[in-house]
Amino acid sequence: MTSLLLEVLAGRAAPRPPIWLMRQAGRYLPEYRALRTKAETFLAFCYTPELAVEATMQPIRRYGLDAAILFSDILVIPDALGSRITFDEGPKLVPIEDAAGVARLSSVNLHAHLAPVYETVARLRASLPAETALIGFAGAPWTLAAYMVEGQGSKEFLAARRFARRDPAGFGALIDLLTEAVSSYLLRQIDAGAQVIQLFDSWAGVLPAPEFERWCVAPAARIVQTLKAARPDVPVIGFPRGAGVQYREFARRTGVDAVSLDTTVPLEWARDALAEWAVQGNLDPVALLTGGAPLLAEAERILAAMAGRRLIFNLGHGVLPGTDPEAVAALVALVKRGPIEQKDAR
Ligand code: CP3
Secondary structure, three states, X not given: OOOHHHHHHOOOOOOXXXXXXXXXXXXXXXXXXXXXXXXXXXXXXXXXXXXXXXXXXXXXXXXXXOEEEOOOOOOHHHHHHOOOEEEOOOEEEOOOOXXXXXXXXXXXXXXXXXXXXXXHHHHHHXXXXXXXXXXXXXXXXXXXXXXXXHOEOOOOOHHHHHHHHHOHHHHHHHHHHHHHHHHHHHHXXXXXXXXXXXXXXXXXXXXXXXXXXXXXXXXXXXXXXXXXXXXXXXXXXXXXXXXXXXXXXXXXXXXXXXXXXXOOOOHHHHHHHOOOOEEEEEEOXXXXXXXXXXXXXXXXXXXXXXOOOOEEEEEOOOOOOOOOHHHHHHHXXXXXXXXXXXXXXX
């Protein structure tokens, strides 16, 4: 049996939308919380193939999702380039303040540092059934740069946005370094067994239009070009979270095969504006956190709005800690049931 996700991404009709969830592994699962105690730090956990494989497999075993996403984090790239990272109620990095800080980064150890990730991908592909697609991923340059300059998470990423305006050449050097690192990192993931790539630009939405083009669209276009030149058959999903009406320009200019929609995008708009692409999304993680009948009604609304279109069912952002694992089970069962007509016809 072939994978529903790969079918939809290849442009073919599937009997029902495939489903997977961003952050499908993680703290909402008791088995993850138990496993997490086996490594001292979160990054050590990510760099231990045995543990990362097990964390990836936990939601697959529990729910039979249509795709597994490599268990890792987007911040392993800054870590590998020399921005020291710790996790203490969210990521903490030594902030990069200027061009001299950018110049201190180096990609010489990139692949040696990330070798455990490639090992995790290889082990995963060997143990997953053929119908479960394996998704590799990376953070996009803007989002990675935003954390590296800010030194932590933020609502506005003002330090990064000021750096980009004050010294566009210096900031551009950081974006270029990240674009190269992300491209070669993703190629290695593909060579190790990743069948689909997702590029997370979680903070694309804080950029005004001209900067969105320069720091989000242009680097994503270069990454997709590099991947497509070397591995034309591997589909790429772009997630420029918060892009609004610029989702269309992003899809058109970058050459991605699909876009992952955040919760603010009306599906009635996406149906027309993004008709040429597969779309992924966009259930509100808060609906999943709340659960019950409204959750199922909300999922039905998405299925109905995208009927006849290439939909990959997912959330508009990651599963929130505190989500009831049973609510996830109910959601997966609903999407897997497929269209009512088909069920009656059987
Ligand atoms: O989706 C999956 O199941 C795969 C694993 C995955 C993680 N992070 C695990 C994780 C993926 C795909 C990510 C991506 C990621 N990481 C993004 C892009 C997607 C998004 O959410 O916007 C971003 C911005 C990060 C950076 C990051 N990592 C933050 C801000 C935090 C702290 C906040 C939080 O949720 O804890 C992390 C830590 C992190 N990454 C955890 C997990 C399971 C929690 C670590 C723990 O176990 O305590």
